[in-house]
Every structure is written in C-alpha cells, then in structure tokens.
Amino acid sequence: MxxxxxxxxxxxxxxxxxxxxxxxxxxxxxxxxxxxxxxxxxxxxxxxxxxxxxxxxxxxxxxxxxxxxxxxxxxxxxxxxxxxxxxxxxxxxxxxxxxxxxxxxxxxxSLRRDEVLAALESRIVQLEQLEKAEPFSERQIAEDPGTPNHVVEMFRISSARDRGELEWTRGFRQRVADGEYSFAGEPPSWEPPPGLTTHWGTIPDPPG
Missing domain, CATH: 1.10.10.10 (Winged helix-like DNA-binding domain superfamily/Winged helix DNA-binding domain)
Known part of the structure; x- marks a missing residue:
C-alpha cells in the first residue's frame, strides 16, 4: 500500500x-x-x-x-x-x-545527492549483513524436522535476489558518487521533449 x-x-x-x-x-x-x-x-x-x-x-x-x-x-x-x-x-x-x-x-x-549516497551505503551494509547471515539461516531451515525439504529453495531464491541487489547497489552508488544523474539543487541531466508539460525541467529542493 x-x-x-x-x-x-x-x-x-x-x-x-x-x-x-x-x-x-x-x-x-x-x-x-x-x-x-x-x-x-x-x-x-x-x-x-x-x-x-x-x-x-x-x-x-x-x-x-x-x-x-x-x-x-x-x-x-x-x-x-x-x-x-x-x-x-x-x-x-x-x-x-x-x-x-x-x-x-x-x-x-527529489533528494540531494549526499542523502542518496548515504542511503545507498546504508543499503549496502544491510545487504551485506543478510549475506553474512545466509548460511546460518539456511542451516536452521535444513535442521528443522517440521520444515519440508523444498522450503530451503524458497529461502535460496530470496537470498539470490538479495545478492543481485547488493551487486547492483554497489555499482549504482559508485555511479552516483561519480556524478551521474541529477538530484535536488543541481542542474537537470535530462530535459523532456518540447511540448511535454512536466516539472522535470526544474528539480525542486527538498524541504529543509
């Protein structure tokens, strides 16, 4: 929601x-x-x-x-x-x-570049922690006699998504740090086609 x-x-x-x-x-x-x-x-x-x-x-x-x-x-x-x-x-x-x-x-x-960088660094830490806990969580599932064997694959597919997001987040964080894209308070890096009425041309600052 x-x-x-x-x-x-x-x-x-x-x-x-x-x-x-x-x-x-x-x-x-x-x-x-x-x-x-x-x-x-x-x-x-x-x-x-x-x-x-x-x-x-x-x-x-x-x-x-x-x-x-x-x-x-x-x-x-x-x-x-x-x-x-x-x-x-x-x-x-x-x-x-x-x-x-x-x-x-x-x-x-809509946000400033420094906040986006800080948030991406936080996400990297969170995803690294999930990766570190992965073998222990998998072992708990495997050792639980009340859990069907196939359930471990449900955990593994979720873990695979987390690892993929970790790899992407590291790359995206670097691209943002290198100055790619535009954020609040910066000149826009993209302009809408002529005649398209949007507010993309002016990136508003976030509230203080």
Whole structure:
C-alpha cells in the first residue's frame, strides 16, 4: 500500500495540477501493473482516497471543460508524506517488496545527492549483513524436522535476489558518487521533449 501511495503522490507532484486520466496514462507507461501490483482501475480510487485523507487537493475544472473532471495537486501534508514514503523506501531493505525500491528510483531526483549516497551505503551494509547471515539461516531451515525439504529453495531464491541487489547497489552508488544523474539543487541531466508539460525541467529542493 505504501508503494502505491508513493507512486501516486510522486506522479501527481511531477504533473500537478493533473487529472486522473493523465496520471493513469503516465503510470501505465511505467508498467506499474507488473512490478507494483497496481490495478489500472484502482488508480482513480487511490487518488480519491489520498484526497479524502488530506494528502491531495481536488480541483474541479470550470465551465467549458468535461463535466466532473477533477485535477489534483499535493497539499502540504501530501508533500510531507511523499518525502516520508520516499525516504522509507530508499533507506529500508525489504527483499519481499522489491517494488518499494523500484518506486524510490522513480523519484530519487527529489533528494540531494549526499542523502542518496548515504542511503545507498546504508543499503549496502544491510545487504551485506543478510549475506553474512545466509548460511546460518539456511542451516536452521535444513535442521528443522517440521520444515519440508523444498522450503530451503524458497529461502535460496530470496537470498539470490538479495545478492543481485547488493551487486547492483554497489555499482549504482559508485555511479552516483561519480556524478551521474541529477538530484535536488543541481542542474537537470535530462530535459523532456518540447511540448511535454512536466516539472522535470526544474528539480525542486527538498524541504529543509
């Protein structure tokens, strides 16, 4: 649920004010239905729920527009919630919820480079600790008479994902340290095509 909320708040933040169909279309180009388990039809419900909880402001369009079409923008609470969810996804390793880091990657430009580096270094330590504990956890599974033999393979596939993420995180951390990509307070490293209305051209600073 937090991954869905981060994605919705984040995409509204890029395009705000933006209407539901525009946000749904954008998220579908990210293929979120495959890696974040978001049902395309649930995006509208999610936006209304965030508005009900005070994270989004609903803006009814005036005369001359399609009746009932509502656009959204973040409230102050929504901005705070966005950064809270983004930092939680970035700083916390959760091998059973890989979509959290995938969502965080979509919005890392919202943070400053030094924080991203610190978070990646923290993730490396967490993943190294999991790798160190792996043989002992596997032994515990193998020695438990009440656990079917095949369960150890479920543990091994999860451990393999953790090792793969560790390798990637080390490489990504180095690329960020070498100056690749752009983050809050820096000139953008990418510009949207002409005519595409987004806020990508100006990377906002995070709240102090």
């Amino acid at each position: 937090s991954t869905t909320r981060l994605l919705l708040l984040g995409v509204v933040r890029i395009f705000q004010p933006a209407y539901g169909y525009q946000l749904r279309r954008e998220l579908m180009t990210w293929q979120v239905e495959h890696w974040a388990n978001i049902n395309p039809g649930s995006i509208y419900t999610g936006l209304r729920t965030l508005a009900k909880h005070g994270y989004l402001m609903e803006l009814e369009e005036g005369a001359g527009h399609k009746p009932g079409r509502t656009s959204y923008k973040l409230t102050n609470d929504g901005e705070s919630e966005y950064f809270s969810l983004l930092r939680s996804a970035l700083w916390t390793v959760n091998g059973f919820q890989p979509g959290q880091m995938q969502a965080a990657l979509s919005f890392l430009w």
